[in-house]
Amino acid sequence: xxxxxxxxxxxxxxxxxxxxxxxxxxxxxxxxxxxxxxxxxxxxxxxxxxxxxxxxxxxxxxxxxxxxxxxxxxxxxxxxxxxxxxxxxxxxxxxxxxxxxxxxxxxxxxxxxxxxxxxxxxxxxxxxxxxxxxxxxxxxxxxxxxxxxxxxxxxxxxxxxxxxxx
Amino acid sequence: xxxxxxxxxxxxxxxxxxxxxxxxxxxxxxxxxxxxxxxxxxxxxxxxxxxxxxxxxxxxxxxxxxxxxxxxxxxxxxxxxxxxxxxxxxxxxxxxxxxxxxxxxxxxxxxxxxxxxxxxxxxxxxxxxxxxxxxxxxxxxxxxxxxxxxxxxxxxxxxxxxxxxx
DNA sequence: CCAGTTGTTTTGAACGAATCAAAACAATGT
DNA sequence: ACATTGTTTTGATTCGTTCAAAACAACTGG
Numbered sequence: 001x002x003x004x005x006x007x008x009x010x011x012x013x014x015x016x017x018x019x020x021x022x023x024x025x026x027x028x029x030x031x032x033x034x035x036x037x038x039x040x041x042x043x044x045x046x047x048x049x050x051x052x053x054x055x056x057x058x059x060x061x062x063x064x065x066x067x068x069x070x071x072x073x074x075x076x077x078x079x080x081x082x083x084x085x086x087x088x089x090x091x092x093x094x095x096x097x098x099x100x101x102x103x104x105x106x107x108x109x110x111x112x113x114x115x116x117x118x119x120x121x122x123x124x125x126x127x128x129x130x131x132x133x134x135x136x137x138x139x140x141x142x143x144x145x146x147x148x149x150x151x152x153x154x155x156x157x158x159x160x161x162x163x164x165x166x
Numbered sequence: 167x168x169x170x171x172x173x174x175x176x177x178x179x180x181x182x183x184x185x186x187x188x189x190x191x192x193x194x195x196x197x198x199x200x201x202x203x204x205x206x207x208x209x210x211x212x213x214x215x216x217x218x219x220x221x222x223x224x225x226x227x228x229x230x231x232x233x234x235x236x237x238x239x240x241x242x243x244x245x246x247x248x249x250x251x252x253x254x255x256x257x258x259x260x261x262x263x264x265x266x267x268x269x270x271x272x273x274x275x276x277x278x279x280x281x282x283x284x285x286x287x288x289x290x291x292x293x294x295x296x297x298x299x300x301x302x303x304x305x306x307x308x309x310x311x312x313x314x315x316x317x318x319x320x321x322x323x324x325x326x327x328x329x330x331x332x
Numbered sequence: 333c334c335a336g337t338t339g340t341t342t343t344g345a346a347c348g349a350a351t352c353a354a355a356a357c358a359a360t361g362t
Numbered sequence: 363a364c365a366t367t368g369t370t371t372t373g374a375t376t377c378g379t380t381c382a383a384a385a386c387a388a389c390t391g392g
Contacts, residue, residue, distance in 0.1 A: 033359050033368065053349080071370050073350070078369085089257035091309075094349060108303050117301050135283050136317030137274050143257075145309045151302030199339065199388050219378080237341050239379070244340085260378055 019043070030082040040064045041075045045085060045099050050107075050116040052094040090116070090145055106143070110150035112157070119146060185209070196248040206230045207241040211251060211265050216273075216282040218260040256282070256311055272309070276316035278323070285312060 023042045024034045032038065037060065044059035045051065051059070057072045076097055079085040086101045090109050096116060106119045149157070189208045190200045198204065203226065210225035211217065217225070223238045242263055245251040252267045256275050262282060272285045315323070 035359070035369065037370070066371085068371055070351085070372080074370070077351095087257075089255075091253075091255035091261075095257075108301065108305070110303070111306070117303075119301070120299065133286065134312070134314070135274065135285070136320075137276070137283075137312070137314040138320055139274070139312050139314040140277070141313040143311045143313065146300070146303070146305050147307040147309065148300070148303040148305040154302075154304055201340065201388070203341070232342085234342055236343080236380085240341070243380095 026084065030079075030084045032078055032082055032084075036064055037067050037071045038075050038079075040067065041072055042079070042084070042099070045097055049098045049100070049118075050088075050096045052096055054094070056097065088116075104141070106145065108146040108148065110153055111147050112149055112153040115150050115152075117150075119144075192250065196245075196250045198244055198248055198250075202230055203233050203237045204241050204245075206233065207238055208245070208250070208265070211263055215264045215266065215284075216254075216262045218262055220260070222263070254282075270307070272311065274312040274314065276319055277313050278315055278319040281316050281318075283316075285310075 020039060023039050023046075027034050027038050027042065040060040040063045041056055043063070044056045048055060048059060053069065053072050053076060056076070057067070057069045060067050060072060076085065076087070079097075080087055083101060085097050085099055087095050087097055088107060089095045090107070093109075093114060098118075100118065104121050106121060108117050108119050109115070186205060189205050189212075193200045193204050193208065206226040206229045207222055209229070210222045214221060214225060219235065219238050219242060222242070223233070223235045226233050226238060242251065242253070245263075246253055249267060251263050251265055253261050253263055254273060255261045256273070259275075259280060264284075266284065270287050272287060274283050274285050275281070
């Protein structure tokens, strides 16, 4: 183990060596310096896709207690511009982040519990949709958000109705 | 002119009588009380679709100087639940409001100047899109936002390049 | 046409999410 | 190892929005 690798462990990270080096590689090859907070955020994002900054902060903190929320915001911003993560902003919720980038997939959000799932693009890849009349716009991206009830919430509402009705 | 109508004029509204009563009618038939701030907000929204609360506040203020920003938020919230206005929340911008409701149209946003235009739904009406795999969700709505450069910004960027390049 | 009820607006404060700035610090290239 | 460059911490601040209570105004029924 090199001195550099040791410093990540010293900082409190408990990553399998293979995991850590894969994460480090993707950070490095995005042209960014590899740091403990960046590894921790990227790992948290792997485990918890569609998380907001605060949730990631919580996850990162348990690995790396000294980390600040602002650091998480900074890491996410640099990851965003480097193309390592994608930021989505569904109406009424804070920004969410995911590692799945490069494809033009969409999202489905539960109106009751706010859970988010990925939805693959129906037609080819980016951009999968073309407006009928673009009004002179040069359209670069189409973003689709489906809203509905997730399977679990459909069940929850059903059993709630049973309890309330008779 | 009845005493009730006079009070709207007294409050500073300068609406053509026909306009005012049309607006009042739609507020009333949505089951809401007709008030001066509500008329002013609804009129501002007619003139300035895709406006945020602050822009509407500015417009309302010139008609009705005593109005508070919180009143505008309150009016917009009640209009929203009454189905009189639709709220859209494009990533990175405050909430925008429009009177066009009931159809499932979408929006195209300029990434440079943030101007918003309506885009009609490609296939029938609500919901115009069905995800390939809804993952057990009961899908109720599909919201599409197109991102691109508006015609004016394409021109602006072109002339800017000419100036900068040689 | 007036009074009571109900709902709306004002006033003032507070909140969550995100950003800014400067100083302390750490990762890479030589 | 050192210098450079970029990152993180610390602390404050912004913006958009919501909350709460008291003052007030629109509709309804007498």
